[in-house]
Amino acid sequence: MPTTLKKPIIRVGVAGAGAISQFHLIGWGEVEGIEVVAICDPDIARAQARAEEFGIPGVYTDVAEMLSAESLDALDIITPVGSHAPLVRLAADHGVHVVCQKPMTPTVAEAEELIRDIGDRVRFCVHENYRFRPHYAEVRQWVTEGRIGELQHVRLTMRSASMVAAEGETPFLLGRQPYLAEFPRLLIFEMLIHQMDALRAMVGELEVTSATVSRTNPTLKGEDTGVIVMRQCEGGASVVLDANISAMGYPPLPTDRLEVIGSRDTVIMDRDEIYLVSDPDNRKKHDLKANYQACFSGLIASFVKGLREGTPFPTDRLDNLETLRLMESAYEVSGWKPS
Structure with missing residues (x-):
């Protein structure tokens, strides 16, 4: 059984004060105790701005200094993927539990090495939050409840104009994270890893049977379109993931359409609506803006619950390793090699 953190107040440090740190900090603020x-960022002005916004007393530019100066129980790592492994190791050396943004590491081999190095010295969770999105969780619940019968086929379509814009304008995602233009592995590594994890949580373990990816936006180094075909390891249902993040006309934020076909019925999640094909007039509506924050808050709450009760994290490093393996398998099967 994992160690239980029996303290009335859990002291948290945050590494990274970039765009998504606000969603993490709101989530932390919603959990009692x-x-x-403290918050740390190489850009001191950015760290100070977040500290002032959320009433955080300690501001640092170096994580090692923060860990040495503060008596932390947990570290929330919200930094570029290349820095994840060194920071997780640093936290473990100080006996500090970790929740780390996805992807855990750039490759499966690095993740396996990191997991071996950390062992059971500290609790280690990966912030992979799509499975905590209320609309995804509701579809998962409907499937689990048997509303559609035996699972037969799944298709998840994701579209966005994240990486394209009108002439003279900056694409939404490149304005927020300009370094993504240079990612040699983009669509699957940065985006679809979310959907892969949500699908694993919904239907169980998967294996990739075929994959095709390509680049339609020549200003990018990595791929921006792709179709990945997977098979459910237990049950054999086919699962198709079809995505394009350079789709003109679509909103800048990704929109998802999920179709889960069973032996008795089919459940559809179309952006903000969920319904059974047999009962299209009875639709459950979701607030996607609220759900965006909810998935951050839900993961953080599950991390704290795991620390306090000694229970497994839904996105423990060993579980997330399987998502990384699925992601890497898709690249291997597709043969993608950026030019």
Whole structure:
């Protein structure tokens, strides 16, 4: 059984004050018995701005200094993927539990090495939050409840104009994260890893049977379109993931359409609506803006629950390793080699 953290107040440090840190900090603020005592970013002005916004007393530019100066119980790592492994190791050396943004590491081999190095010295969770999105969780619940019968086929379509814009304008995602233009592995590594994890949580373990990816936006180094065909390891249902993040006309934020076909019925999730094909007038509506924050808050709440109760994290490093393996398998099968 994992170690239980029996403290009235859990002291948290945050590494990274970029765009998504606000969603993490809102999530931490929603959990009782949590005190975010320090935040760190190489850009001191950015760290100070977040500290002022959320009432965080400690501001640092170096994570090692923060870990040495503060008596932290947990570290929330919200930094570029290349820095994840060194920071996780640093936290473990200080006996500090970790929740780390996805992807855990750039490759499966690095993740396996990191997991071996950390062992059971500290609790280690990966912030892979799509499975905590209320609309995804509701579809998963309907499937689990048997509303559609035996699972037969799944198709998840994702579209966005994240990487394209009108002439003279900056694409939404490149404005927020300009470094993504240079990612040699983009669509699957940065985006579809979310959907892959949500699908694993919904239907169980998967294996890739075929994959095709390509680049339609020549200003990118990585791929922006792809179709991945997978098979459910237990049950054999086919699962298709079809995505394009350079789709003109679509909103800048990704929109998903999920179709889960069973032996008795089919459930559809179309952006913000969920319904059974047999009962199209009875639709469950979701607030996607609220759900965006909810998935951050849900994961953080599950991390704290795991620390306090000694229970497994839904996105523990060993579980997330399977998502990384699925992602890497898709690249191997597709043969993608950026030019």
